[in-house]
Amino acid sequence: xxxxxxxxxxxxxxxxxxxxxxxxxxxxxxxxxxxxxxxxxxxxxxxxxxxxxxxxxxxxxxxxxxxxxxxxxxxxxxxxxxxxxxxxxxxxxxxxxxxxxxxxxxxxxxxxxxxxxxxxxxxxxxxxxxxxxxxxxxxxxxxxxxxxxxxxxxxxxxxxxxxxxxxxxxxxxx
Numbered sequence: 001x002x003x004x005x006x007x008x009x010x011x012x013x014x015x016x017x018x019x020x021x022x023x024x025x026x027x028x029x030x031x032x033x034x035x036x037x038x039x040x041x042x043x044x045x046x047x048x049x050x051x052x053x054x055x056x057x058x059x060x061x062x063x064x065x066x067x068x069x070x071x072x073x074x075x076x077x078x079x080x081x082x083x084x085x086x087x088x089x090x091x092x093x094x095x096x097x098x099x100x101x102x103x104x105x106x107x108x109x110x111x112x113x114x115x116x117x118x119x120x121x122x123x124x125x126x127x128x129x130x131x132x133x134x135x136x137x138x139x140x141x142x143x144x145x146x147x148x149x150x151x152x153x154x155x156x157x158x159x160x161x162x163x164x165x166x167x168x169x170x171x172x173x174x
Contacts, residue, residue, distance in 0.1 A: 067149075067166065068151070071151050071154065071164055071166075072151075072154065073154065074154030074155065074156045074157060076164070078111060078157065078164070079103065079108035079109060079111065080099060080102070080103050080108055080110075080112070081111075081112045081114065082096065082099045082112070082113050082114065083114040084096075084113065084114060084115050084116065084130050085114065085116055087130065089129060089130060089133065092115075092130045096113065096134075096137060096138075096141075097141065097142075097143070099111060100141065100143040100146070100147075100165075100167075101143075104143065104146050104167060104170075107170050108167065109166060109167050109169065110164055110165070110166055110167070111164070111165040111167070112153060112157050112158070112162055112163075112164060113134065113162060113163045113164075113165055114158050114161060114162045115128075115131040115134055115161060115162065115163065116130065116131060116161050117131070117160055117161040131161070134150075134163065135150065138165070145168075146167050146168055147165060147166070147167060147168070148166045148168045148169075149164075149165075149166045150164070150165055150166070151163065151164045151166065152164075
């Protein structure tokens with residue numbers, strides 16, 4: 001481990017002087033006051049850490065924990081597989097729409113949508129255009145109300161190149 005340079009030591013002393021210990025009391029009597037930011041030329045301010053949340057679940061919201069566990073472990077067997085390899089954007093959209101129609105009519109619950117992986121270093125317009133558009137397509141689809149969730153597929157079902165589309169359960173009376 002290296003020692004701090006004189007400039008770093010001065011900067012650290014300035015930062016440390018602005019620190020206040022956290023109060024262990026539930027209601028602090030002291031109002032919060034924003035302190036002015038000290039910016040030193042040539043030193044980049046620290047960026048706040050991005051929140052580590054899962055991406056939004058897609059159309060229809062969330063599933064219960066047992067569904068998420070089963071999907072995450074690859075224990076769910078898809079009722080239908082839709083492979084979009086080699087299709088144009090229009091052809092892929094028609095295939096998704098037709099497959100959703102059929103799956104809803106047959107009361108299937110889980111579709112495996114194989115979109116293919118995006119290739120690193122290549123723009124989504126050239127490779128991975130279908131993958132990039134799928135979530136928007138599903139959200140705008142006439143079937144959006146029938147979709148309970150969209151999740152990334154388990155490795156045994158294609159991993160990052162595939163998605164599970166979980167449809168809402170239909171009652172027998174419908």
